Amino acid sequence: MxxxxxxxxxxxxxxxxxxxxxxxxxxxxxxxxxxxxxxxxxxxxxxxxxxxxxxxxxxxxxxxxxxxxxxxxxxxxxxxxxxxxxxxxxxSDDRNRSRLRELDTLLKTAGAGQYGIKGAQVIAIGAAQGFSWTVTIDAGARDGIRRDMTVLNGAGLVGRVTTVGPSTSTVLLANDPDFTVGTRLEKTAELGFATGQGNGPLLVQLLNGKAKVKPGDRLVTFGSHGAKPFVPGVPVGEVVRVDPLGGGLTRNVYVRPYVGFSKLDIVGVVVQAPRTDPRDTVLPPKPKPAPTVTVTVTPPPPDGQQPGQNPQNQNQPQNQQQGQAQQQGDQPALKPGEQTQQAQPDQQTDPQDPQANPQNPQDPQQDQGEQTP
Known part of the structure; x- marks a missing residue:
């Protein structure tokens, strides 16, 4: 448009x-x-x-x-x-709580053994050092760490320091095949040498081939001269298997270590040895066995039998029951107020004497005794 x-x-x-x-x-x-x-x-x-x-x-x-x-x-x-x-x-909160628990158990262990320790954290696993079982901790020469110092945690022996840097150190773990430590058996004090076997239990050779040892026995470190590389009394592990006696000079036992080497976090390096050997005091107390509850089931009585009745009474021979009835029938029934009297075998009674013969009908005492009260 x-x-x-x-x-x-x-x-x-x-x-x-x-x-x-x-x-x-x-x-x-x-x-x-x-x-x-x-x-x-x-x-x-x-x-x-x-x-x-x-x-x-x-x-x-x-x-x-x-x-x-x-x-x-x-x-x-x-x-x-x-x-x-x-x-x-x-x-982060869960990790902090876990680390606090580890630190608390470490301090308790160090206090029980009177070890002067320097706390450290595992920051690396020793892949750079070859195929050996090692870890790296964040404490070194600046922190007072020296070579051949004992390393432990709240559970027990971790290893020993092999290499020290300015701020880090390398620790050879106790399960490494090149690791050897002197041990002492709890209570019996039998000595031996523990060697690492990787993921398997520790192999301990007891010096006494006839030593009495059984699964469940525990071992601690024996200690070295000058407390290097090992201080005494550190828990090592618990016996899980014992080789039979073979007549050799030594005896092999297998020990499960207390420390979990695959989950190390907080450790302590012993920078001051204890004044006295703690011996077995660092070992944790053994758990008390749980009480055994025994339940006894009482079978129900047979049909027609009252509870508590002896079933043997029902199966008595008939002649035995008749003999009991006959024996009961031979005894005279006593009247009320009447007592049985037995004559002594050496006592002579006169049938004419009314006092000596209780069956004399002329005895007034008998008449009184037969009265019904």
Whole structure:
């Protein structure tokens, strides 16, 4: 349509008519004269609007989802960060509690043996040192660590220091095949030498081939001259197997170490030896055996038998029961107030004596004894 004067006048006229109809419709309320036209328009254009809406709604929903996806993604990312922070805090708390327990047991062990220790943490496993069983700790020469010092934790013997740096040290573990330590058996004080066997138990050769040893016996370190490389009294392990006597000069036993070498964390390096040998005092107390509960089940009595009745009484021979009845029938029945008297075999009685013969009918005492009370 061209932009001419007539078209402009027509547009102004249509706008004026629209305003007039709107004014009439508002003032008419429910009785508006254009209500019929409105209903007719709704009937005509309603289906068209529904079709257009059903076609346009998915597009609008997709646009809204794209618009909201950024906010939703940011919210999910914030929640994931918060969850990771909570997990890290929880893991840190559990680790701190575990380290506190290890430190507490280490201090108790050092106190029981009167060891002067320097605490350290395992920071590396000795892959760089070859195939030997070693760990690296975060304490070195600056901390007073020297070569050939005993290393322990709250459970017992860990190893000995082999290499010392300014701030770190290397510890040879007790389960290394090149590791050997003198041991003493609890109570009997039998001496031997323990050698590491990797993941297996320690092999201990007792010097006395006839020594009495059994599974469950415990060993501690015997100690070295000058307390280097080993101080005395450090728990080593518990006997799990004993080789039979073979007539040799030594005897082999296998000992499970107290220390878990695959989960070392907090350790202590003994920088001052004890003044006296603690012997077996560092060993933990043996657990008391649990009491054994014995339950006795009493079988129910047979049918027709009263509880507590001896079943042998029912199976007595008939002649035995008859003999008991006959023996009871031979005894005279006593009257009330009457007592039985037995004559002594060395006492002679006169049948004419009324006092000596209780069966004399002329005895007045008998008459009195036969009275019924």
């Amino acid at each position: 061209r932009d001419t004067r007539e078209s402009r006048l027509l547009l102004v006229l249509l706008v004026a008519i629209a305003f007039a109809l709107i004014t009439v419709d508002i003032r008419g309320g429910q009785e508006s004269p254009v209500d019929g036209a409105r209903q007719a328009a709704a009937a005509v254009f309603g289906p068209v609007e529904n079709g257009v809406a059903s076609a346009v709604d998915p597009i609008g929903n997709a646009i809204g989802a794209v618009r909201d996806s950024g906010e939703r993604h940011n919210r999910i990312a914030a929640l994931e960060q918060e969850n990771a922070a909570l997990k890290a805090k929880l893991g």
